Every structure is written in C-alpha cells, then in structure tokens.
Amino acid sequence: MSDLTRRGLPSQFAYVIISTIQIIPQMQAKAQTIIAAQRSRGLETEGSIFKRIGALVPLVGPLVFGSLVEVEERAIAIEARGFTSTRKKTSLREIRDSGLDKIFRAVLVLIVLAIIALKIWTH
Amino acid sequence: MNIVNLTQVTYTYPLTDKPALSKVDLQVKEGEFLAIIGPNGSGKSTLCYALAGFVPHFFKGELEGTVQVAGVETKSSTLNEWVMNVGLVFQNPFNQISGAKYSVYEEIAFGLENMGVPREEIKSRVDQALILTGIDDLADRSPYSLSGGQQQRVALTSILVMQPKVLVLDEPTSQMDPVGTREVFGVIRSLTGRGMTVVMVEHKMEWIGQFADRVVGLYDGKIFINGKPREVLTSARLVGRGFGISRYTSTAREAVKEGIWPKDRELPVTLDEAIKGFKKISK
Numbered sequence: 001m002s003d004l005t006r007r008g009l010p011s012q013f014a015y016v017i018i019s020t021i022q023i024i025p026q027m028q029a030k031a032q033t034i035i036a037a038q039r040s041r042g043l044e045t046e047g048s049i050f051k052r053i054g055a056l057v058p059l060v061g062p063l064v065f066g067s068l069v070e071v072e073e074r075a076i077a078i079e080a081r082g083f084t085s086t087r088k089k090t091s092l093r094e095i096r097d098s099g100l101d102k103i104f105r106a107v108l109v110l111i112v113l114a115i116i117a118l119k120i121w122t123h
Numbered sequence: 124m125n126i127v128n129l130t131q132v133t134y135t136y137p138l139t140d141k142p143a144l145s146k147v148d149l150q151v152k153e154g155e156f157l158a159i160i161g162p163n164g165s166g167k168s169t170l171c172y173a174l175a176g177f178v179p180h181f182f183k184g185e186l187e188g189t190v191q192v193a194g195v196e197t198k199s200s201t202l203n204e205w206v207m208n209v210g211l212v213f214q215n216p217f218n219q220i221s222g223a224k225y226s227v228y229e230e231i232a233f234g235l236e237n238m239g240v241p242r243e244e245i246k247s248r249v250d251q252a253l254i255l256t257g258i259d260d261l262a263d264r265s266p267y268s269l270s271g272g273q274q275q276r277v278a279l280t281s282i283l284v285m286q287p288k289v290l291v292l293d294e295p296t297s298q299m300d301p302v303g304t305r306e307v308f309g310v311i312r313s314l315t316g317r318g319m320t321v322v323m324v325e326h327k328m329e330w331i332g333q334f335a336d337r338v339v340g341l342y343d344g345k346i347f348i349n350g351k352p353r354e355v356l357t358s359a360r361l362v363g364r365g366f367g368i369s370r371y372t373s374t375a376r377e378a379v380k381e382g383i384w385p386k387d388r389e390l391p392v393t394l395d396e397a398i399k400g401f402k403k404i405s406k
Contacts (some may be wrong), residue, residue: 020225022222060269064284070218073215073218074219076181077213079181080210081282084203088239092229
C-alpha cells in the first residue's frame with residue numbers, strides 16, 4: 001500500500017484497493033452464513049431460475065446492512081490507528097522498484113496494447 | 124492527578140432527539156483502572172467515543188460541556204491529536220483488523236507507519252509490543268487466519284504500540300471465551316501495573332470485581348452510581364434496571380432472603396468470595 005501512495009495515489013484509494021482484496025473472501029463467507037440462516041428459515045434456493053433469483057433478495061439486505069455497520073467500525077478502527085493523519089507516513093518494508101520490475105511493467109503494457117490492436121484489426 | 128476530566132457533558136447524535144449522554148461528570152486519576160457498567164443503550168459506547176475524541180469529531184453532532192483527556196480538550200483539537208493520546212479498542216475484533224496488511228507484524232506496525240515513526244523505531248516498538256501481549260508466535264500469520272481471541276489481542280497490541288496515555292476499551296472480551304478473557308485481563312493488569320490509565324466497559328462483573336479500582340454505572344445517559352467495586356457491584360440499586368449482576372451476588376442475595384446468608388455480611392462478587400462465604404455458613 002505504501003508503494004501505491006509513493007506513486008501519488010491518495011492513501012484512501014490505496015486502502016480501498018488493498019483491503020478489498022482481503023475482505024472479499026470474508027464477505028463470501030458471510031454471504032454463505034446468511035444463506036444458510038435463511039434456508040433454515042425456509043428459503044428455497046433450488047428450482048427454477050426465478051426461485052433462485054428470488055432467493056437473493058433475503059440475502060442482499062442483511063449483507064448490505066451488515067457491511068455498512070462493519071464499514072463504520074472499520075473506519076473508526078483505522079482512524080484510531082492514525083490513518084488520516086497528515087504526517088508523512090513511513091513504511092516498515094522497503095519496496096524496491098528494480099530495473100526488472102520496470103521492464104516487466106513495460107512489457108505488460110505493450111501486451112495489452114497489442115491485444116487491443118489485434119481486436120480492432122480482426123473486426 | 125486527573126488525566127480524564129469530563130464536566131457536564133451532554134451529547135446527542137445527529138438526527139436523534141434524545142441525548143445519549145446527559146450532564147456527565149467524570150474524573151479519572153492517572154494510573155487508575157475504571158470499569159464502566161450499564162444496561163444496553165445507557166450510553167457506555169458513547170462515553171468511550173467521547174473519551175477517545177470520536178464524539179464529536181467523527182460522529183459530528185453537538186457536544187456540550189468539556190471533555191479533557193491527557194491534556195487534550197475536545198473543542199480545541201482535531202481527531203488526529205486525540206488518537207496519539209488515547210487508544211480505543213472495541214468489541215468486534217474482525218472490524219479492527221485493517222485489511223491492508225498481510226501479516227500480524229505489519230498490522231501492528233500500521234499505526235506507527237501512519238504516525239511517521241522511523242523504520243528502526245517501528246521494528247523495536249513492534250517487537251516489544253508483541254512480547255508484552257504474548258502474541259510473538261503469531262507475528263507471521265495472516266490476521267484473518269486467527270481466532271477471535273487472537274484477533275482481539277492483535278487489535279489491542281496495535282493500539283498499545285502507539286503508546287497512548289489512556290486506554291479505552293469497549294467490551295473487549297464480550298466475544299471471547301474464558302481463556303481469551305483471562306488473557307486480555309492479564310495484559311490489562313500488567314499495563315495498569317506500569318501506570319497506564321485504563322477505562323473499560325465490561326459486563327463480566329466477576330472480572331471487574333477482581334481487577335478494577337473503581338466502577339461507574341451509567342443509566343439512561345447519566346452517571347447512576349460511582350464507587351469502589353465492592354460497593355457498586357453489590358449495591359441493591361442495580362437490581363431490576365438491566366444491569367448485569369454477578370451470579371454469585373444474586374445467589375447470595377437470594378440466600379439472604381431465605382435466611383441462609385447473614386444480613387450483615389458483605390455479598391460476594393467473585394467465585395472465591397462466594398465459596399468462602401458459603402463455607403462459613405455450612406460449618
């Protein structure tokens with residue numbers, strides 16, 4: 001995360017990116033728990049496509065509201081760890097950007113451009 | 124020397140009518156361990172947030188009265204100044220894991236990185252803090268792979284490493300098993316032994332009875348009772364108001380009604396006191 005902020009990305013954006021990576025599996029686990037709870041209350045999750053879409057409705061509410069509460073608590077927690085401090089942040093780990101990393105990145109960009117060019121060409 | 128000084132504090136959350144705290148006066152001496160008890164909705168969490176500066180700086184809303192903690196006064200400060208002086212730990216360990224770090228070691232260093240502490244100092248402080256709270260064996264683990272009790276100790280460590288003058292804990296053991304609870308109280312006792320001021324909201328009366336210097340009870344946003352643990356936890360004023368009461372106290376109180384426990388003897392709060400008391404009777 002400090003590498004992203006070093007390159008000029010505001011720390012809030014860097015935080016959202018990094019924390020989302022770890023939190024997605026946790027949210028999946030939470031969704032599973034909510035589905036299991038709703039099924040034990042009679043929610044039907046098998047059957048026609050309509051039934052299965054309908055089964056998502058009692059999942060969305062608890063998941064979203066539960067997440068909103070958690071987001072507020074987590075905001076307080078990172079605030080309590082000085083996240084919005086205006087001091088210059090230091091970093092525990094030194095993130096070196098070696099010549100190899102730079103070349104690797106350049107190659108990846110070229111590959112993406114090449115793929116885009118190919119798609120346009122073959123249409 | 125009072126390190127916490129609340130004078131006539133009244134606070135209402137935005138978009139609500141009823142004040143969450145009403146004319147609260149509270150002083151805490153440096154190095155004291157103060158426990159806060161109260162029924163749900165009595166304003167305990169709000170009081171914790173006020174002690175840590177989050178009320179009003181994070182939650183907005185109108186704060187009347189003065190809040191002075193560790194030399195910082197609410198109206199003339201920013202949240203960043205508060206965070207340096209007052210540590211806040213709350214109930215749910217999962218929501219206190221930042222999610223931005225892949226190991227416990229880095230998670231604990233997070234606060235120090237934000238404070239701009241030089242790298243070498245970060246390392247020595249994190250190393251010390253891990254030993255202080257006994258989680259040095261978890262240093263390389265992912266915070267998400269830990270049990271709730273372990274995560275709570277990580278959360279506590281990541282606040283302690285910032286060396287706050289006052290530590291505020293809002294029901295830190297409510298989601299922990301007895302072993303985890305004992306570990307957390309053990310760490311807190313060693314901290315108060317070193318002179319840290321601790322304010323803790325707790326429901327577990329037996330533990331408060333053993334460790335706290337003073338107990339304050341909140342009811343309906345107001346200070347309801349304030350005194351030594353023994354007096355407060357065995358007070359009849361707590362009955363029927365939604366306060367948690369130690370099961371040993373309740374049992375002995377029933378025993379008094381039945382004429383088994385002598386009226387003039389102090390009611391027990393902890394298991395040991397209950398055993399001693401009932402043994403005397405059976406002799």
